[in-house]
Amino acid sequence: MHFEEHQQMGVLIVKPLEQRLDAAVVQEFKQHFAGRVQEGHRLIAIDLEAVEFIDSSGLGGIISVLKAVGEAGNVAVFGVDAQVATLFRLTRMDRIFPILVSAAEALKALTGKPPAT
Numbered sequence: 348m349h350f351e352e353h354q355q356m357g358v359l360i361v362k363p364l365e366q367r368l369d370a371a372v373v374q375e376f377k378q379h380f381a382g383r384v385q386e387g388h389r390l391i392a393i394d395l396e397a398v399e400f401i402d403s404s405g406l407g408g409i410i411s412v413l414k415a416v417g418e419a420g421n422v423a424v425f426g427v428d429a430q431v432a433t434l435f436r437l438t439r440m441d442r443i444f445p446i447l448v449s450a451a452e453a454l455k456a457l458t459g460k461p462p463a464t
Contacts, residue, residue, distance in 0.1 A: 348375040352383075358457050359383055360450060362394035362426075368405030376408045381415055389420030392453035396426035401434055409444065423453035 349364040361383070365372055383391065391412060395401075413422045425447035427435065435441040447453045454462045 348372045348379065350379060355450070356454050356458050356460065356462060358390040358392050358454055359388040360392045360394060360453070362397065364397050366397060367400045368395075368398050368408065369400065369402040370404040373404040373408040376405070377411050380408075380412045384412075384415040384420075389416045390457045391416060391420070392423045392425060392450060392457060394426045394450065394453075395424060395428075395431060398431060399428060401431050403438075406434070406438060406440055409440075413443070421457055423447055423456045425449055425453040 351362040351364060353360055361380070363376065368376060380391070393409065393412070398405075409422070409424065416422060422444065424435075424444040426449070427446050432441075432446050435444065435446055445456065447456060451462050454460075
């Protein structure tokens, strides 16, 4: 599984570059994020723009990131397409991870401050 990532305002922004986040890749997804949390990242924004399909395993992987950051951290999800957003709503995961549109919204949600323009 491949990722693009960078930091902004103390937030690690990670973009999985796979079209599917499912049982076939979820272990690698979890390991990637576990490594980032071990490095000290506690505020993580996951950009799902490239992801066209998520199954229950993929949702579980995203939940594992939230559990890993613990109470001292938080996770935001953004860039979700319509099909993936529907799954978040059907499973009520949108109550845990608000569906944000952009990196700017995710940064504001995680830091309480809008990004500098």
